[in-house]
Amino acid sequence: MSDGSLIEVDVLVEADLWSTFPPAEDxxxxxxxxxxxxxxxxxPDGTEIAVMLTDDEGIRALNRDWRGKDKATNVLSxxxxxxxxxxxxxxxxxxxxxxxxxxxxxEEEGKPLAHHLLHLAVHGTLxxxxxxHEDGEEAEGMEALERVILAALDVPDPYAETEPLR
Numbered sequence: 395m396s397d398g399s400l401i402e403v404d405v406l407v408e409a410d411l412w413s414t415f416p417p418a419e420d421x422x423x424x425x426x427x428x429x430x431x432x433x434x435x436x437x438p439d440g441t442e443i444a445v446m447l448t449d450d451e452g453i454r455a456l457n458r459d460w461r462g463k464d465k466a467t468n469v470l471s472x473x474x475x476x477x478x479x480x481x482x483x484x485x486x487x488x489x490x491x492x493x494x495x496x497x498x499x500x501e502e503e504g505k506p507l508a509h510h511l512l513h514l515a516v517h518g519t520l521x522x523x524x525x526x527h528e529d530g531e532e533a534e535g536m537e538a539l540e541r542v543i544l545a546a547l548d549v550p551d552p553y554a555e556t557e558p559l560r
Contacts (some may be wrong), residue, residue, distance in 0.1 A: 402442045409449035411493040418447055421508055422491075425515035429484040432543045434523045438484065443522060445515065446490045453492035471513040471521035478487045489518035503545060509549045516543050 402424045405419045412418050422445050430437055446452075450466035458464040460472065471481040490515050500510040520536055527533035541551050 400439045400441065400458055401427050402440065403427065404444045405444045406444065408446050410450055411492055412447045412537055415493075415507060415511075417508060418434065418511060421511050422447070425512045425543075426489075426519045428543050429516045429519035430523070432546070433520055433545065437486070440484045441528045442485045442520065444485070444488045445518070445547065446488065447491055448490050450492050450494040453490050453495070456490055460482055466492055466495050468492060468499060469518045471518040473522045473524070489522065489526055491515065491518070492524040505552070506512065509552070512549050513540065513544060513552045514549050515545075524526075 403423045407413075407419065411449045426443055426445065427518060430441070432441075441500075447457075453468075453470060454464065454466040456470055457467050470486065471487060472489075474485050478485075489509070496510055496514060497507060499505075500507045503510070517536075517540060520539060525532070525536045525539065537553055541553070542551045544550075544553050
C-alpha cells in the first residue's frame, strides 16, 4: 500500500483482534510515510517497509526468537542489514506491532488508540532508518524527532505528562 509517495508500505494483518480497529492499516501507512519523509528524505525510490499487525502471542515469539526476550512488547523493528541495502535491496526492514499491548498502554496512558498506534509505527520506522534510544542523548534526539513527526499527524506529544482518561 502506498499513498503515492516513493515508499511502499505493506501491512500484513496477522491477528483477528485488529478487525476491531478498522483504521489501523491506513494509520500505519500514514505514520511510516511521515516518518520516512521527515527523517530520511533521501531514501531511494521504491523503498519498501513491511508492517505486521499481530497480537501479544505473535510478538512474544518474535521477541523470544530474535532478541532472546520471552515476553510480549508493543513494537519490534527488524532493519535490513546494511550490506544488503548497499547491494540494492529496496527493503528497509520489518515492523511488528502487538494489539493487546498497544490497547493496554493506550488505556493506561489515557491516549486514543489511534494516537498510540501512530506513535508506535513512527517509533518502529525510526529504528529502521537507524535511530536508537540506547543512551540519553540518542533517546532525546529520537523523542524530539517523534514529536515533530507526530505533530504533523495531529498527535499530541506522547512524552508529555498527562492524566489518564478515566
